[in-house]
Amino acid sequence: MAVNLDTSFDEKHVEGRLPLAEDKKTPNLHQHILQKRRKLSGQRCQCCACGEYFNKVVTFDLHRVGKFDKDRRCLTVQEMRDRNMTKTQDDYWLAPITEKAKEYFKKRRAN
DSSP states (O other): OOOOTTTOSOGGGOTTSOOOOSSTTSOOHHHHHHHHOOOOOTTOEEOTTTOOEESSHHHHHHTEESOTTTTOEEOOHHHHHHTTOEEOTTSEEEOOOOHHHHHHHHHHHHO
16 A cells, blocks of 8 residues: 555554644654654664654553553653663663663673
8 A cells, every 4th residue: 555655654543643744844743753764673663653762672662651542652751761761872762771680780790
């Protein structure tokens, strides 16, 4: 199915998303996502709802909160920072490091 990227982000999933602006003079979230899109590989992914990039699928899952079919949404940037999520230099979100991982790296550095 051919998709016109100027007017529809994804025709199969239009409901529940902001529509694209009819002309390029009025940009919105989805046009920003399309302009910023980069090649993803491995576990790296991009959220279709907020446009943020994540280093792993687990991190993507952490940024989605609420109950399905009720109040499911993305965390804001501030909420992600409050949960100790950080960004790489490449602009990918990382999950907070666990205590178990901290101990592992502490032991490795000691050797």
